Amino acid sequence: MEHSAAISDYRAAVEITKDSNGIDQVVLRNPQGASARVSLHGGQVTSWRNEHGEELLFTSNKAIFKPQKPVRGGIPICFPQFGNGGSLEQHGFARNKIWIIDDNPPPLRPNDSHGKSFVDLLLKQSEEDLKFWPYSFEFCLRVSLATNGDLMLISRVRNVNGKPFSFSFAYHTYLSVSDISEVRIEGLETLDYLDNLCQRERFTEQGDAITFESEVDRVYLSSPNVIAVLDHEKKRTYVIRKDGLPDAVVWNPWERKSRSMVDFGDEEYKQMLCVDGATIDKPVILKPGEEWTGRVQLSVVPSSFCSDQLNLQEWF
Ligand code: TA6
Secondary structure (H helix, E strand, O other), X not given: OOHHHHHHHHHHXXXXXXXOOOOEEEEEEOOOOOEEEEEOEOOEEEEEXXXXXXXXXXXXXXXOOOOOOOOOEOEOEEOOOOOOOOOOOOOOOHHHOEOEEOOOOOOOOHHHOOOOEEEEXXXXXXXXXXXHOOOOXXXXXXXXXXXXXXXXXXXXXXXXXXXXXXXXXXXXXEEEOOOHHHEEEEOOOOOEEEEHHHOXXXXXOOOOOEOOOOOEEEEEOOOOOEEEEEEOOOOEEEEEEEEOOXXXXXXXXXXXXXXXXXXXXXXXXXXXXXXXXXXXXXXXXXXXXXXXXXXXXEEEEEOOXXXXXXXXXXXX
8 A cells, every 4th residue: 555545544544633621532443434532531442332333331421521530431541550559549540641642652563553543642650640659650552443343452561760660450441231130251250359349358259150130349360361241132242352461350330339429320330341451469560671561452242152262363
């Protein structure tokens, strides 16, 4: 393809607009009509639509689109911690910061760009951040939309020759589901998990798929790199492929917790489920100059799918 044609195609596939707060957001499109939207507020994916224009990520009708408060939905980037504790806000500061578009990112694998529309975002620590988290890092985030509609996020965190530091991380992924009572997760059977509803006590999952009848807030440990979320009513399955992210967070607030969140509708727990590729149990430690990469790829396939039918080679 001519260089100019390639550039114009790339430009058509990537558009920069402003949200209601005047903050830049990047819209990625593929030739089939699928799209994804990434806000520079938090580097947060706020929308992922299939070629029919159906929204695949959940965003609360009561979400607050105002900087410093993360939007309730999409895929918030939780860094440098997942959870509460210490001097940082819950789930860390990255999702509350303004990122910038990086026109000259460090090179990735060829397959990471081939045939995809993508954007690279960059977060560097600010003077303010250094007060709470005194480490020199660079966080490069690539969000890409493939021609088959798959959404991929690649996070690279580098210790910019400062002191060694450790962090935990999660892609806090709000999936849109038709009815939580008709949803099951395959791929986490028999794993150990930390139960956030029981002071992070460790339990072992039973041998069958996970279904939902009450609040669930768990971190599954050493989970497989392929997890399937089956939405029976919509006859579709989300396939979550991950790399560099050994843990998986599963969260549905159910009735009582839903009522306690101002930016979440009382009944909205029925239409969402968080399944997050994460590294929480064993934080990542980076010495000066070292880099960590965490990848997640989200696909949607017809619901006849079971996780053990997946060809892992597609991913690696
Ligand atoms: O495990 C998921 C979790 O930590 C829940 O405890 C709940 O707090 C959820 O994240 C929502 O977090 P957020 O900061 O997005 O409100």
